[in-house]
Amino acid sequence: MTGELPASPLAYALVLSREHTLEGHPEHPERFARLERAMASLPAGAARRIEPRPAPEQALLAVHPERYLRALEAACTQGPAYVDYAPTYVTPDSYTSACRAAGGTLNALDEVLSGRSRGGLALVRPPGHHATATRAMGFCLLNNTALAARAAQRAGLQRILIIDVDLHHGNGTQAIFEADPEVLYISTHQRGIYPGSGALEETGVGEGAGATVNIPLPPHCGDETFARITDQILVPLAHRFGPDLLLLSIGFDSHWRDPLGQLQLTCAGYSRLASTLVGLADELCGGQVLAVLEGGYDAEVLAAGVESVACALARLPSRPDPLGGGGYTEPDTASLLERVRESHGL
C-alpha cells in the first residue's frame, strides 16, 4: 500500500520520449537534456516529480475521436514517416510517447485538482497545441493542454482559462474550444509564421464568440510588449472571465535565442509573466495552475526558462537571468493592443 503523497508547492511530470525522434528535426529528445538538472536546482521540498502514466483511451476521447486515434496509431506503426508539412514526424514508438505525454499532463493536473500541489508542470514531448481533434500538425500528435482542459471540466470545474505564450499560434487548441464559452483561449504569437492562423479577427464561433483572443505580434516584441499585454489584456480578461483553473501553454520559442522565431522574450520576461499569471491563479482560482510545455528549441534556453517558470509555479522568488536579452528595439504595439482591447470590449 502506498501512503498519501507528501504535499509540495509544485508537482511536475517529465516525459522525455527518447524513442520519438528523427535525425535533424528540431523537436528531438536532446531538447530536454538539461531539464532534470534544472528541476533538481529548486530547493528541497519545493517541487515533487511524479511518475507519469499513459493517458487512458477514455481520457483521450474527450478531445480526439476514436477514428483519429486509430489512424494515428496505424501511421506510427508504419513510421518513421512524415504526417504533415511542418514537418511532423512519427516513429513506431510515437503513439506510446504521445499517450505518455498526455498522461503526464493529466497526472500533473490531478496533483493540482486534488490539492496536493497548487502548481503543476508538464514537461512533456511531443508537444500538443497545434494538434486539432482530428489532425496531427506542427510537431504535435495529441493536444495535451486541451486534454487537461477537458479533464478539468469532467472533474466539475466550470471555467478554464488557457493562456498560450508559445511563439506559434495554438491553432489546435483554438479549434477545439472555439465554440465553447466556458474555455477562454488567449494566444500571443509571432504573426506571419507557421501555422498562419491566429488573426486578431479570430474571436471564437457560435456560443464561443468572444472566448478566443488572438494577439499576433510583429518580430522583436519582447519583455516590454509582454508586460503591456499582461497589464492591459491578460489581467483584465482573466478578472472578467473568473476562471476555476489556469492552464498555461508555455513555449520557450518566444525567447530571443530560439532558432525558429524572432520574438525576444528573456528568461527574466518569462519569469515576470509566469509570476503575474500565478498571482492571478492565486487570486481567482484558489491557486490552481498547470503549465504545459509546448515549443522551445534551444536546450539551454529551455532549461533556464523552465527553471524560471518552475520557480514562479512553486511560489519561489525569481532567479537572475543567465542569458540576458537579445538587444533589439521593440516595435510600437500600442495601436495593436488597443485594437485587441476594443474587439474584446476592454
Ligand SMILES: [Zn+2]
Ligand atoms: Zn512553437
